[in-house]
Amino acid sequence: MDYNINNNFKLYFLHGDMEAFMLASNLWLIIFATISSFSRGIISVIDRYQMGYRKQSSIDVNFLNNICSSVLVTFMLLVILHNYPSPRITNNYLIRVFLYAFLAQIVAYGYSYVFKKVTIMQSVILSKITDLFIPLAILLTMGYFSKSSYLVSIISTIIVVIYIAFEQRKDNLDLKNLAKTFTVIAPLLIAQAAFSPFLTKGLIKPIDLVFFTIMTIYVRCLISLITFIYKNHSLKINGENLTGRVFLIYGSRAVLTLLAQVTYTLATSSPNSSIAWIFLNMTSLYSVIFGDIFLKEKMKFADILVIVLIFVLALFSK
Numbered sequence: 001m002d003y004n005i006n007n008n009f010k011l012y013f014l015h016g017d018m019e020a021f022m023l024a025s026n027l028w029l030i031i032f033a034t035i036s037s038f039s040r041g042i043i044s045v046i047d048r049y050q051m052g053y054r055k056q057s058s059i060d061v062n063f064l065n066n067i068c069s070s071v072l073v074t075f076m077l078l079v080i081l082h083n084y085p086s087p088r089i090t091n092n093y094l095i096r097v098f099l100y101a102f103l104a105q106i107v108a109y110g111y112s113y114v115f116k117k118v119t120i121m122q123s124v125i126l127s128k129i130t131d132l133f134i135p136l137a138i139l140l141t142m143g144y145f146s147k148s149s150y151l152v153s154i155i156s157t158i159i160v161v162i163y164i165a166f167e168q169r170k171d172n173l174d175l176k177n178l179a180k181t182f183t184v185i186a187p188l189l190i191a192q193a194a195f196s197p198f199l200t201k202g203l204i205k206p207i208d209l210v211f212f213t214i215m216t217i218y219v220r221c222l223i224s225l226i227t228f229i230y231k232n233h234s235l236k237i238n239g240e241n242l243t244g245r246v247f248l249i250y251g252s253r254a255v256l257t258l259l260a261q262v263t264y265t266l267a268t269s270s271p272n273s274s275i276a277w278i279f280l281n282m283t284s285l286y287s288v289i290f291g292d293i294f295l296k297e298k299m300k301f302a303d304i305l306v307i308v309l310i311f312v313l314a315l316f317s318k
Contacts, residue, residue, distance in 0.1 A: 041286030
C-alpha cells in the first residue's frame with residue numbers, strides 16, 4: 001500500500017501535539033533500527049560461521065552473499081514494478097545510490113576486518129564509542145541536533161563500555177590493537193551515519209526508499225564483484241564445498257540482508273537518525289545472543305538486560 005509515514009505523523013500537528021509527534025517519529029526510527037540490527041546480528045553469526053568455521057575469505061563471502069541478495073531483490077523489484085511506477089532515474093539519483101552503496105559496502109568490509117582483530121564484545125565497545133561522534137557528524141551534514149538523543153547516546157555508551165570492560169576484566173586487553181582497530185571502523189561508521197540522511201534527502205515515501213534500497217543492493221553487488229575479480233584475478237568460484245546446506249545459508253542471509261538494508265534505509269533517512277544509530281551500533285551485542293542460539297556460544301542474561309535498558313532509555317528521547 002502506497003502511503004507516506006510522514007503524512008501520518010502530520011496528524012499530530014493538527015492537534016498541536018508536537019511532543020506526541022516526536023515520540024511517534026522516534027519510535028518508528030527505533031523499530032526500524034531494531035529490526036535492522038537484529039537482522040544484521042543474525043547475519044554476523046552467519047558470517048562468523050562462513051569465515052570462522054568454514055575458513056572462507058571475507059571478500060569471497062561478501063561477493064556470494066551479494067549475488068544471492070541481488071537475485072532475491074530482482075523478484076521483489078518485479079513485484080513492486082507491477083504495483084508502483086518506477087522512480088525517475090537521473091544522474092544525481094545514480095550518484096547518490098552509488099555513494100550510499102559504497103559506504104554500506106566499505107563498512108561491511110570494515111567489520112570483517114574488526115572481527116579478525118578483536119572479540120565480538122570488544123567490537124561492541126568500538127562501535128558504541130562512535131555514538132559519541134555520530135550526532136555531531138549528522139549536525140554538520142544535516143544541521144539537526146537533538147540534545148535528548150545525544151544524552152541517550154552518551155548514557156548508553158557509558159553503560160555498554162563499563163559493562164563490557166567489567167566482563168573482560170580478566171582478559172588482557174590489547175589497548176593498542178583496540179585503538180588501531182577503532183581508527184579503521186570509526187571513520188567508516190561516522191561517515192555512513194553522517195551522509196546516509198543527506199544521500200536519501202527528498203525520498204519521503206517509503207516506496208521511494210525501497211526503490212533506493214534495491215538500487216543500493218545492485219550497486220553493492222557490482223562493487224563486491226570488482227573486489228572479487230581484483231583479489232582472485234578471475235570469476236572462478238570453488239564449488240567443492242557448496243553443498244545444499246551452504247546454499248540454504250546463503251539464501252537465508254540474502255533474505256536477512258534485504259530486510260536489514262530496507263529497514264536500515266528507513267531508519268537512517270531521517271535527520272534525527274542519531275537515535276537510530278544507538279540501536280544500529282548494538283548489532284554486535286545482538287549477535288552474541290544469536291551466537292548462543294546458533295553457534296552454541298556463551299551468552300549471559302546480563303547481555304539481554306543491557307539491551308533492554310538501552311531500549312527503555314531511548315524511548316524517553318523525544
